[in-house]
Amino acid sequence: EQSRVRNKDKSDKATVDQVLDPRTLGILKKWLKNNTLTEIFGSVSTGKEANVYYAYRKPMELPEISEAEELKPIAHAATKKEKRDYKKIMKMKHEEKEAKASINFDHEKEFAVKIFKTTVLVFRDRERYIEGEHRFRNSKFKNNPFKMVKQWAEKEMRNLKRLKAANLCVPEPYLLKNNIIVMEFIGNNGNAAPRLKDAGLTEEENILAYFNVLKLMRKMLQDCNLVHGDLSEYNMLYFKDQLYIIDVSQSVELDHPMALDFLRRDCVNINDYFDKQNIQTLTTEKAFDFITDTKISSKDMDFTLKAILEQNEEEIKSMTFEERRKREMDDKVFQQMYIPRNLQLMSFEDIDKLNQNQAPDVFIGKTGDSSAPIVTREFQGIGTSLKQTLQEEAEGEETEEAE
């Protein structure tokens, strides 16, 4: 029988073989056999950690059998051939029913099949996303690559579900098995939607896209308690005037010790990209504040963001060349600033010190420490005092060692 796992061309084959270890291949073959998927094609994308394939499902065309006939015992069928056919059809019906149960639809549908690679090397880098996140805290699988990738797939599935449930634009996830996720295909007739980077947006569309990305990031945090962690023009697809967020296996919850650092980095990536498209972006700090500010209600979100962006534009317009340069420099400082994470970890003396623009003890010698403490929302404005503190330090004061 001819394999339905096709390759676009020969050069693709090596990669396909590398990803599709026997276990993975076994699962795909089973899905093809029971028509969970009708056909799987060569990869849409081959990445470091995962490959994405295009697949579709066509419901089987089965001969109509009436209820009464279905109930008719096989023994009553007249000839051997009739018996055989009958058995075959019933088996197909059963399999079709199974497939429908596993993916809940009747009509023809396209899918993206994301397969996480079972090679070890790339997972080193990922450990820091897992460490400290409570959903993974007791991970027993650190040294088992197969179980590791399974965890990544599970995590992506869970995050996609959570985002979809909150009505964010993400591919709807359908099926998870080991290292494989079957999800909604963003695109049409086998043509995947372009990544934001390749979407060739007009200025007007870019302005709207920037607005929407900030909203997406905010909703992701406020409604889903998640920070993407790898957000960029490469991990958003543009389809039917909508931005879709993808690639959420590394996304972390807010209680992850690095969550706010990841969020800030996401802000930097997004701003950098839209800067390059000549869009008037917010500073990293303003974007970060909009996303994290719990005082903005979801009802006021659009209105507030619009006001923030308009004010930003006005400000930039009225700035001298030097003032713009200073704005950029200040932003660089914010980008490197230590993000405090937890007021509990700061003593009252520390907060007093902060308010007097002195470095609090909790910061000294701890910059970049991943067990860093956390910002709470009441502490808006911390950025400004801290920035000053850091600037003063940079102007020559020696940092004291913490005891």
Ligand code: ADP
């Ligand atoms: P990676 O970890 O390799 O970056 P991604 O989830 O970002 O994995 O997927 C890689 C690429 O595959 C994307 O840039 C996109 O082009 C394509 N892709 C991923 N998911 C989908 C989808 N649901 N629909 C269409 N294309 C997709």
Ligand code: MG
């Ligand atoms: Mg990606």
